C-alpha cells in the first residue's frame with residue numbers, strides 16, 4: 362500500500378470528487394459510515410459517546426458520526442466551538458446534528474464540568490490531515506484534559522495534534538484506536554509519533570484508484586497485496602538444489618544459541634541445504650539441536666576462518682562475537698568476497714569499528730541493524746524520521762538494502778524506497794528474535810527471491826509468525842523458538858492466499 366503525504370491525500374480527495382459521481386458531502390458521509398460500521402461492530406461494552414468536533418472536515422466527519430451513532434440507538438453528546446467558522450461540509454453536518462433533539466451540543470469549555478461516565482467513549486474529530494501547526498490555547502488545553510480521562514478514546518483519521526508526515530512538538534491526543542481513511546500515514550509508523558494512535562484501522566472509502574496508481578511515492582506499507590505479489594508457491598518438480606544453499610556463520614562460546622536459532626529458522630523457512638559455520642565448541646549443540654543442518658568448523662571457541670562455499674548464500678553475525686581473530690578473519694573474507702551477504706549483529710559491530718569497513722560490504726547485501734547497531738554504523742540522529750533519511754542516504758551510497766529493525770521495521774532500498782512492516786508485536790522484544798530474522802532472510806535469498814523480495818517477505822513473515830506465537834503463548838511468554846514453530850502456519854495461510862482456487 363502506498364503511503365501518501367497529507368497534501369497528496371487532499372489531492373486524492375479532490376480528484377475523487379472531480380472525477381467520480383460523488384460530492385464532497387457524500388465522501389464525508391462514506392467516511393463517517395465506515396467509522397460507524399467499525400464502531401458498532403467492535404464496541405460491545407459502551408453505549409455513550411462524547412464526540413469532539415473541530416471546525417474543518419475532520420469535525421465534519423465527527424458531526425456525521427454523531428448523527429449516525431444516534432440513529433443506531435447510542436447516546437451521543439457533541440462538543441464543539443459553536444461560533445467557529447466551519448468548513449462548508451462541517452457546517453452542513455453540524456446543522457443536521459442541531460436538528461436532532463436527542464443529541465446535546467455543548468461548547469468545548471463545558472468539557473471540564475462534564476461527567477465522563479466510565480462507559481463513555483471519547484471520539485476525537487478535532488483535526489485531521491488539515492492540521493497546519495502545533496495546538497495552542499483552548500485546543501491544547503482540551504486535548505491535555507481529554508488525555509487525562511481514563512475512557513476509551515477513538516481518533517478519526519489522525520490523533521489530533523499529529524501531523525501525517527512529520528514529527529511535531531504539539532500536544533497530541535492519545536488514542537486507543539485510530540480509524541484512518543484509505544492510507545496509512547507515515548507518522549503512524551515511527552516510534553515517537555506512532556505511540557499516539559493506539560491500534561490503527563484503515564478504512565476503505567473508495568478514493569479514486571487511478572489517482573492512487575498514477576501518483577508516485579517512495580514510501581509503502583507491506584500489506585497482503587505486496588506479499589502476494591512476492592511469494593512463490595513451491596514447485597512439485599523440484600529438488601533440494603532448487604531451494605538453494607544457506608551458510609549461517611555465527612556462534613561463539615556462550616552464544617551458540619544464536620547460531621542454533623538462526624540455522625533452524627533458515628531450515629524451517631524452506632532452504633534446500635543448510636550449513637552452519639561455527640566454532641568447534643558448538644559442534645554437539647548444533648548437531649543435536651538442528652540435525653538437518655551440516656556443521657563446518659570455523660575455529661575453536663570462536664570463528665577464525667571464513668571459508669565459504671561460493672555457491673551458498675551467507676547470513677553472518679548471530680552470536681559471532683567480536684574477538685580480534687574473528688574480526689580479522691571476517692574483514693579478510695569481506696575483502697575477497699563480492700556476492701550479496703546478509704549481515705547482522707556482531708558482523709555489523711565489527712564493521713562499525715572503522716568507517717572504512719563500510720565500503721567492504723558487497724553491493725546488494727542486506728544488513729539488519731537494530732537502532733543501536735545502526736547508530737554504531739552510521740552515527741547518531743535526532744529522531745527516527747532523521748534516522749530513515751540517513752538510512753536512505755547510506756543505502757544509496759553503499760548500494761545495499763538496510764533492514765532497520767524496530768516495532769515497524771523498515772526495508773530501505775538503494776533506489777530510496779522505504780517499505781514499512783506492520784506485522785509483529787512486542788513478544789519479539791527478546792534476545793534471539795533478530796537471529797531468527799537473519800535465518801529467514803538468508804533462506805529466502807537462497808530460494809531465488811531477489812534481495813528486495815527476500816528482505817520484505819522475510820521481515821513480514823517473521824512478524825506474522827510472531828503474531829501466531831503470541832496468540833498461543835502470549836507476548837510475555839512466547840520465545841523465539843515458538844516463533845519458528847509457527848512458520849508452517851504462516852506458509853499454509855500464504856499458500857492458500859496465492860493458490861488458484863477452482
Ligand SMILES: NC(=O)C1=CN([C@@H]2O[C@H](COP(=O)(O)OP(=O)(O)OC[C@H]3O[C@@H](n4cnc5c(N)ncnc54)[C@H](OP(=O)(O)O)[C@@H]3O)[C@@H](O)[C@H]2O)[C@@H](O)CC1
Nearest residue numbers: 374389392417418419488489490491492493494495496518
Ligand atoms: N472531502 C474530503 O476532503 C474528505 C475529508 N475527510 C476528512 O477531512 C479531514 C481534513 O479536513 P480539513 O482539510 O478541513 O482539515 P482539518 O484537519 O479538519 O482541520 C482544518 C482546520 O483546522 C485549522 N487548524 C489547523 N491547525 C490548527 C491548529 N493547530 N489550531 C487551530 N486550528 C488549526 C485550519 O485552519 P487554518 O490552518 O486554515 O488556519 C482549518 O480550519 C481529513 O482528516 C478527514 O477527516 C473525510 O471526510 C473524507 C473526505
Ligand SMILES: Nc1ncnc2c1ncn2[C@@H]1O[C@H](COP(=O)(O)OP(=O)(O)O)[C@@H](O)[C@H]1O
Nearest residue numbers: 766767768785786787789790792793794795796
Ligand atoms: N516491540 C516490537 N514490535 C515488533 N517487533 C519487534 C519489537 N521488538 C523487537 N522486534 C523485532 O524483533 C527483532 C529483534 O532483533 P534484535 O534486536 O537484533 O534481537 P537479537 O539480536 O536479540 O536477536 C527485530 O526483527 C525487531 O523488529
Ligand SMILES: [K+]
Nearest residue numbers: 485488517519
Ligand atoms: K482527529
